[in-house]
Amino acid sequence: MRIAFAADDENETTRAVVEHLVSGGHEVLDVRAEGVPWPGLGERVGRAVVDGAADLGVVMCWTGTGTAIAANKVPGVLAAVAWDPWIARGARLWNDANVLAMSLKRLAPDVAVEVLQAFLDVPAPDPDEAENIALLRRSVTNP
Numbered sequence: 001m002r003i004a005f006a007a008d009d010e011n012e013t014t015r016a017v018v019e020h021l022v023s024g025g026h027e028v029l030d031v032r033a034e035g036v037p038w039p040g041l042g043e044r045v046g047r048a049v050v051d052g053a054a055d056l057g058v059v060m061c062w063t064g065t066g067t068a069i070a071a072n073k074v075p076g077v078l079a080a081v082a083w084d085p086w087i088a089r090g091a092r093l094w095n096d097a098n099v100l101a102m103s104l105k106r107l108a109p110d111v112a113v114e115v116l117q118a119f120l121d122v123p124a125p126d127p128d129e130a131e132n133i134a135l136l137r138r139s140v141t142n143p
């Protein structure tokens with residue numbers, strides 16, 4: 001898969017995430033750029049997904065929340081913060097999340113990789129959730 005990626009800091013966890021993607025045969029579209037702060041990075045990942053340059057996105061910041069909020073401002077993005085594999089799987093399966101957000105400070109490298117893999121392992125959302133997902137995708141400007 002083509003995965004858009006950005007993080008506003010670099011450490012063992014962010015490196016493990018990128019290495020896991022590359023070793024898993026995924027194409028990593030790294031949208032980091034000098035001087036772009038975390039809100040811009042979240043937006044860049046969201047845009048890459050919505051524009052079709054990437055199939056899914058991964059954003060990381062200290063908390064995971066700021067980049068998730070920024071990504072969610074891009075219409076068509078459903079970004080979810082996950083901190084364990086069950087949450088990540090549920091975000092794909094029941095919410096159709098197309099961007100995974102993780103804390104680069106609070107997740108150990110092996111945990112972040114497990115969370116990421118659980119997200120990637122879901123091929124498609126649960127059809128039983130189609131109505132709820134449609135409601136989730138509806139915005140106040142697009143009722």
Ligand SMILES: O=C(CO)[C@H](O)[C@H](O)COP(=O)(O)O
Pocket residue numbers: 008037038061062063064065066067
């Ligand atoms: O977790 C974050 C946003 O949710 C940021 O990573 C954290 O706030 C640090 O940002 P900065 O380096 O701009 O102070």
